[in-house]
Amino acid sequence: MSSEQQPGVIVVDRGHPATRDGRGLVRGIGVVLRHLRDAFGPRLERPEQTSGVFTVQYPEERTPLPEASRNLPILLFDDDSGHELCTSCYQCERICPPQVIHITQARDPASGKAVPAIDEFILEYDACMSCGLCAEVCPFDAIKMDHAFELSTATRDPLTVDRVGLARPVSYYAQLAPQAWAEARDGAMKKLQGSRRRRTGTVGMTPARAAPAPADAPAAPIADAAPAGEPAGGEPVPASDAKAARLAAIRARNAAATDAPAPDAAPAPAGEPVGGEPMPAGDAKAARLAAIRARNAARQREGGDA
């Protein structure tokens, strides 16, 4: 046992048993009673307070998350043009430690050449470990970490999110992390200009905004026509009119959703971009027009079938 006192070493004081005799117990109960008294007072608000109710009544109250908070990744697209910032460089897929990212590069429909855009982007939310390395490595600021964490689903399928489910407008990220986006925005927009020059048509546009006429073959994968809009894996181009009608209906719903803010605060991993951001007037009008056309076309078809 250490008996020599070296400098910088202190021997802990075990106290003297004679001073106890029940007094330690009583003092301990005193501490607890003090907390009981404070618990009926105002809630603990500042970190220097050590007594008082510390919990929040979730979900009525939600503590705000700091800017750097990271939960699961999202893919950004430009509000004005609808173009995704992602160029399919595969850096995030390569760096991801649990290998949950699966990218398919887009090709120019005419020439077949690879273009700096994505055809499909699958991210397995249920295996993602939220390390944020993908967001750190991305040279184009295309993939970022979202704060949303209320993502529970009843089955596992909706947790494999595709390009539609991952899409968020840049304005959404700007409101999540204003400081980080302010530093990155100029560089990211410049790179986006460069990518757009090499993209043709609607290649590289986020599917909700690349809304062709219903009869055309879409460039984006089809979401299943379930009411919750759960994203499924990519399906081949529809051959039948019924499927095209469903696609149009979903695009219409997505376009309608981007007009109005989402009704509840919790975003679900569905195909709808959330945040209720105000869109530039011209695009809003075009989207509404497309929605009306799609609805009419769907109604006409169903009336025709019946």
Added chain:
Amino acid sequence: MNRTIVISQILVIEQAPGWLVAALNHAIIAGVLLIGGAITMMLQVWVERRLIARMQDRLGPNRVGPEGILQSIADGIKMFTKEDIIPRAADRWVHLLAPIVALAPIAMMLAVLPWGRGLVAVDLEVGVLYIAAVSSISGVGLMMAGWGSRNTFALLGAMRSIAQLIAYEIPLIIALLGIVLLTGGMSLARMPELQAGIPLFGSSIPGAPDLGLGWFIFTPVGLLGGIIFFICALAEGERTPFDIPEADSEIVAGYMTEYSGMKFAVFYIAQYLLNFALAVLSAVVFLGGWQGPGVAWLADAGLGAAASLLSLLWLLLKAWGLFMLMVVIRAAVPRLRVDQLMSFAWKYLLPLALVNVASAALWVGLTEWSSIEWGNLLPVDGLAPWQRIGVAALVTAVINLGATRWVLRINRAPAAAPVVVPA
């Protein structure tokens, strides 16, 4: 008020047979007590959870019903709907009857407690003896649970809990004996009646107002006896720091391991109800029961019903206060190991309880015996009653205090010499 007459009036049965009226009488009283017990138990669980939560800087259940008061009902529904699992090797009948044997005696205990002025279900002359006997039967239920489950851990837990119950019943009863000596009888209904008046001196000072504060806990004998009794009640009810049988971190749930669903809930109810009954008993014996300021005044003014109601309120206040003290102790203090538990009972509480009985006997002698009974050694006849009480208080205080310090001193463990453990 004569309950028999009231019932026959309510029934408006002409010439109702006596046995029917008596049976209905008892049935109604029993029903009131049992329903009261059930509601008390649900309130207890709610109070405990919310109080402990507040002590831990959080709120506790507050979603089901206003402020979470219906949480117990939700838990009860959950318990009801759970599958009742009986291990294949278990002794079916013993396993089935154990919860009933654990709960029924506690319900029986409620019958002899005086709930208010004139509000006692059964006025037994030997109330203390009845309580002591009946509470022990509950322990048989625990043993049946441990044995009938045919599980080593359950048996281990049951053995430990029986050892604890037996060890702590002895100081419990002896502490009660001190008060039995003071009151000169074992009737529980009479004990509150003897605790009228002012603190310590009771009703012995002529002309003093009847404040209803002549509680035994203000006397040295009652103080030591009350503390010992409360600690033993914690152990009887298996509350922290004596909850080795209930929530053992090594052997899962002790004797309750193999129980699920409603049977588990019955054990739970039995434990809470026992704690409440013991709290009421402590209040009756040491804190004056239903005595309190205002009861005597209302009774003298002829408002008997109001006096009874106020007295019931006082008793419930005291009982709930003691229960909340149990909750606070539970939140603040870890549990004792089994051997430390036993040595605490045998080496601390039992000697003190015995000394307390001797003090009680001295008290009775000093306050009630005449000089001749003292063999003319003490000139007690010349003193007024309140003076005799004063002298007795002084003497017993000195004895009790000295005994406490002595017991604490001789139990102090020698400084721990480091044990060389073979590597």
Added chain:
Amino acid sequence: MSAHESQLLQVNIGPQHPSTHGVFRMEVTLDGETVVALRPVFGYLHRNHEQLAEASSYIQTMPYTDRLDYFNSMTSNYGYALAVERLAGIEVPQRASYIRALMSELTRILNHATAIGFMINDMGAWHTALQFGMREREKILDLFEMASGARMMCNYFRFGGVVRDLPPEFLPYFDQLMRGLPAFFDEFEQLLRDNEIIVARSSGIGILPRDVAAGYSVTGPVLRGSGVPYDIRRAEPYGIYGELAFDIPVGSVGDVYDRTLVRFAEMRQSYRILQQIRERLPDTGGGHINPALANFGKQKALRPPAGEAYARVESPKGELGFYLVSDGSTQPYRYKVRAPSFINLTPLGAMCRGHLLADVVVILGSIDIVMGEVDR
């Protein structure tokens, strides 16, 4: 025991058990209530961490080190970053070192508060001390979330520094927390230190004599509780620990009570260190990361020259060491973690022999293990 024969009873505690601090099994041989022998069995949480690291690039392993000692992800990151920096000869700027030490000491406080709380919980005190410790831990986790983005799996350290500098809201919150910590320490000690029941259940229990402790190569509060004043921050200073003034608390008997007291004292010493760091932080320079490696591309393409390095940090549980062998490629040839919880578990049998079954859980709580480290 000579007058009659008695059978020894073998009992399994765990792997599913509320008090085993993770999936951990102990095969206990009992004579009545007394422990005759104890064999720890682990491996239930083995996740192949070392082989994964040997198949990934150096930076890809950083998030995995968070999950070793998942309570103290900052110190696990620190150890690994140190090892790679030694291997590759990377310099760390002054400010980054200060930030790293800040995070390490905050981690120490949160670990000790909850470790003591968990042990008291195992003794049966129904979460009260644990809740108080958790409350302070929550505040520290808020700080971690501000800086690194995550509460527990911080992934904050990079080779040559940390991933980003402290955000503007960090230091005001930190200052407020520091104002409240001494009151928390005092209250925590008042609740627990002189409590007769805690003393009765921890004094003289699980004694580990000095030479036995050194022989088993235990480290951390377990070793210091047995009286050996060995702390890596003093013995082999890393980062800026060489410039900071702090004391090393040691025990005298080596029982559970001593280890608990050592943890109380270490929390206060960590507070002292944090005060010094806070004073000096505004004057530090150099940025939050070595500029040569500020670009993530440099981090991920790191190719340390062939060789080996061993780096160790004083994690709240003991000496956490990382051994790396590089063959010149982007993936390590060999990666080994020296986990303090794993080594500290080895004398468990020796400490428990002769005690009662109820003490086993308390002794295990006093060693303070986390299975993520033990099994890797």
